[in-house]
Amino acid sequence: MLLVLVIVEVKASSIDKERKGSCPMCHQWFMAFFILSEQGYCDLLVTTIVSENPPKYFLELGTSRRLPDVRVVRGQLNGVDITDLICDTNDEIEEFMRKFGCEDLLTWKESKSEQAVEDVFADLYRDFNGLLQTGNTGSVNKVLVNLDRFLQQKGTKFLLKDTFTYADCQLLPKLQHLRVAAKFYRDYEISPSLTHVWKYLQNCYQTEVFQKSVPCDQDIIKHYEMKVPGVKPTGSRNPNLMKETVTLDIPEEAASSFAGASAN
Structure with a gap:
């Protein structure tokens, strides 16, 4: 069975558009989903978005266009197909992370x-x-x-x-x-x-x-x-x-x- 494929989109650098930027929240979620990937809960891609000139697909997602955001490209979680799920607020991303049940990523609500x-x-x-x-x-x-x-x-x-x-x-x-x-x-x-x-x-x-x-x-x-x-x-x-x-x-x-x- 294929793992859930998650894309974390982070703000690009304002100096060099090809590299990740300095946003602390983007850094936080990069690490959290890296841990999930490292422990075999999901596959992970991290991509950068230039906020001032985002790609067409990003504009068409129908989200608030806030970064970071987390998108599911494919997969099921707890028996539910979550393909095309998009989380673009901190609360939504945190709730999504909790659903994986990773003991190292418990939130204050659970620990x-x-x-x-x-x-x-x-x-x-x-x-x-x-x-x-x-x-x-x-x-x-x-x-x-x-x-x-x-x-x-x-x-x-x-x-x-x-x-x-x-x-x-x-x-x-x-x-x-x-x-x-x-x-x-x-x-x-x-x-x-x-x-x-x-x-x-x-x-x-x-x-x-x-x-x-x-x-x-x-x-x-x-x-x-x-x-x-x-x-x-x-x-x-x-x-x-x-x-x-x-x-x-x-x-x-x-x-x-x-x-x-x-x-x-």
Whole structure:
């Protein structure tokens, strides 16, 4: 029996239309459906859509034209033919994901642990945007300290398990945007003393699901170009002119700290 064939359509880069863009929600759903595919629940294709000039078929879908969206090309799920199913809101996509019954992708509706960890980082993206606007780091630091404490107490490779869960799919785009954009615009860095956050990032950076889904630094920087008051990147700091890179390194000070802890 053929697996359900799912297409996840994500926003294309505003710099290079051929590559995936920086949309955090697109990154989240790319990872979630990659996990479903990796575990044999579905076959997966990920395609990019240029929002300003979408292809004809996309305009004819009869949807809200919001991205990301998820489409089913073929297949049955729980005995029901879902060919041509289209989900184009976060709630619809989440409900569709739940129907696969993947234990690693339980939502807060099904898992108290999932709900508890989502509460830990619930304000991170809001506070990160506040940091870009004002330069105030206090709120972001508070969330990261709480996250570090949670990871220390949990003792797993990722947020809830030694495998990726839905919580990781939600947190990682936010953390990567914080790391890249806050450094570029506000010279902010996650403290090396938050060794459990850094160890978590190192574990995530080594996974195929993250490596295949993460946007490049330049697209993340471009994403916030108009959201930082008084900042007009020029010359070598213009994201349109930057060399394509992806930040996956760990600061030496942080790496030394958790390497030493492991040795002990």
